[in-house]
Amino acid sequence: MAADDLVELAKRRGFFFGSNGAYGGTAGFYTFGPQGAALKRNLEDAWRDRFTIREGNREIEAPTVMPEPVFEASGHLEGFDDMLVECGECGESHRADHLVEAVTEIEDAEALPGDEVEGLIADNEIACPSCGTPLAGESVEDFNLMFATDIGPGDAQPGYLRPETAQGIFVEFPRLKEYARGNLPFGITQIGAAYRNEISPRGGLLRLREFTQAELEQFIDPEADEPPLDRVRDVEVRLYPATEQEADDGEYVETTVGEAVDEGVIGSPWVGYYLGVAKEWYERVGVDLDRFRFRQHLAGERAHYAADCWDAESEVDGDWIEIAGFSYRSDYDLSKHGEHGDGAFTVFKRYDEPKTVERAAVDPDMSVLGPEFGGDAAAVAEALEALAERDPDAFDAETVSVDVNGETRDVDVDVAGFAIEETTESGEHITPHVVEPSFGVGRTVQTLLAHAYREDEVDGEARTYLSVEPEIAPQDAAVFPLVTNDDRLVDLADRVASDLRAAGLAVAYDDSGSIGRRYRRQDEVGTPFCVTVDRDGIEGDAPDTVTVRERDSAAQVRLPADELAAELAALRAGESFDVLLDRYETVETDVETN
Structure with a gap:
């Protein structure tokens, strides 16, 4: 599915769209519509379940505005830059490294020195995308990505919108360690907004000026703490190490987490552990693992404090995009804040x-x-x-x-x-060391939509649908009265929808148009199950029944209305629809898939 088609589908069906359209729009800002906000929330809940609850970690919510000294200590004031080249004719600014990547085989021009990028622009005769003027001879400058603000009136304290959620965890370490009773290892998570003044936002949710991160900061004693690697030792991973990226005939390394750690391909056992956890989680939420890899940072792109760093990348419309980063940050962050701040950024090891x-x-x-x-x-x-x-x-x-x-x-x-x-x-x-898995929520949303897009034929008609996991889908089910001129059907449909909502399920109600069109509308937003109330379900003295249709196969079963909530809850929790096919009467439908 082309990126433009995905963005159009997202806009038409209420997943996401450019913000402030009534005022001409603002590049780099997107609003999540009703479907997108629900899907994003479900994705965040799934992340929280795996990386906070199941790992035994604790979650905080820190402010998004922080004073300038925080970013002096963290190094963001001096080193949080992108490469900017400005067109001398029209004045438009562009990411110089992106321009180079677009016309060469270089995958990560950001890792190159600025003067080398200038040379590549000249050698490849790269022109301004906006007006076509050659950019040869224009200087490539560092541009700090942080949004500045003032805290308070008058002689205000300078501050910045946080460019990552991590600093909100690091600066609170002196208090957070007390909640952990000073015992290592312990982990703190946070899901929230971050801000970067991107030079050239692009690609829908792939490069934004406001975005959501889900981050875990795992604090460890490097001499004593080992991860529970056996839990993920046998997880199969596709790795793209730096050595393979630099080789002329470099290939992926298909291996297991345990083998990669034992052989030193993954330098840190802690990073290896979280790669394994992440691989299983991405499979759970619906990422196509045939279009997924872990890529190691090259030496030039790795932060100076990072002993080892890997990105989780997904393929979307022919491009590999970073959707998460896994970094061993050593003691850099806590040491820096210990030097600049007043708190104790150490723990007492008895x-x-x-x-x-x-x-x-x-x-x-x-x-x-x-x-x-x-x-x-x-x-x-x-x-x-x-x-x-x-x-x-x-x-x-x-x-x-x-x-x-x-x-x-x-x-x-x-x-x-x-x-x-x-x-x-x-x-x-x-001073504890830090292991950081950092996930881009918006990028994962776009990945899930791209990987879930399907086309097939049902009952002789072409359809498009989103095969998103029930746990992540914006709605758990949709309820349809077959017709609206029968009060008994409408009353039962209303009761069914009400009962499902009372059971905690997200339910759409649609009584407009033919049943086929209603199915197609729900298929296109990824609703996994459609419940139809028809006359066959209310005949005679038997308990009322309804039909349940599964999105991907379009298979249908008839089951008692009173059992519907429990069955849908089980399906949302991961039970296969085949269980219902075995347990209840099936309803025949003509299905063809391409």
Whole structure:
């Protein structure tokens, strides 16, 4: 299915559409319509079930606006950039790396230096997509993607809309560790909006300026904590390692999670574990696994703090798109916030038995430092303490030097009060490492719609339908009275719809048009089951019955109306429709599929 066709279907059937259309639209912003909002919510619930509840993690909801110091510490102010090239003729800005990728075989131009991208633009005679003017000679600049704002009136505090949900977890670590009683490992999840001022939004939900992330930050002791790898050891995965991407005849590696970790193809057992969990989850929600892979980041695209990083990618309209990232972030994030923030971004790791250790210490004589250094005396004392911890050998000479406020201060070792002391310690403070699975919710929604699109023929008529999983479908069922001029049918249909809604099922009610057209409308939005109330179901003294039609096969069964809610709930939970075919009377229908 072409991307344009998918976007048109999404708009026509209420999945998603460009925002602010009454005012000309705003690039990079999409509104989820009734069907899309429901599907997105179900997808988020499925993610929450797997990555929060079943993993024993906890979920938070942090603000989407954060003060500037957070992003100074995280490195986003300096290094959260995309490559921008501006047309000298029409003034339009474009992602330089995307322009290069579109006309070359380079899959990840973002990993290249800016001057090399400039050369590729010139060598390939790339022109402005908007006006056709050659872009050779135009400079490629770094453009920071964060949206700036002011917090408060007047002399406001500068802030930014968060470009990822992760920082809201990291900055709250000093309190979150208390809820975990300081015990590692523990995980914190969050589902919410993030914002990036994309240079050239494109591809429907694939590149937006406001989007939803579902992220897990797993905090571990790197020396002691191991993942439960045996749970996913035998999960089969299609890997595209960096070595294969760089080889002229590179191929996918078809293997299992356990083998890939044992052989070092996946460097981190924790990353391997979450690749296995994610593979099973993607299958559960309906991603076509024949159009799915895990691709390892090349050295040039991997963040400097990431020891290993893999993307989950899906094929949509001939292109591979990133739908999740799995990164071993080491202790980078907590160490940075520990340096800049006031909280304790460490946990206390208790030893099995107390240890006697030697520690370098100083006890500066302030009666000497005060007169000599005046207002800097306290800072000199602090610098001496830090130096003793960092480099005890510096105190072997008669004097020791420290830097305070840009000046070198010399202190007699006797005045510094340096000594090696024995102390008994019951544990130590360590900075946890972080393993991060990060999922793009909107991109997964678009993947599911593209992978679920089907065309076939039913009762001699062509139809299109979305074969989405019942758990993810926007509606659980649709209820139709066969005709509207029979009060008994209408009353039963109303009661059936009401009972299903009371049972917690999302139900559409449609009494307009022929039954065939009603089926087609529900097929096109992915409703897995249609319930029809007809005259055969209300005849005689027998209990009322209804027919239930399964979307993909168009097979139908007749069952008691009073049992309908329980049967549909079981189907939504994963029971096969074949069970109903075996249990109840079937209703014949003419079905042909292409």
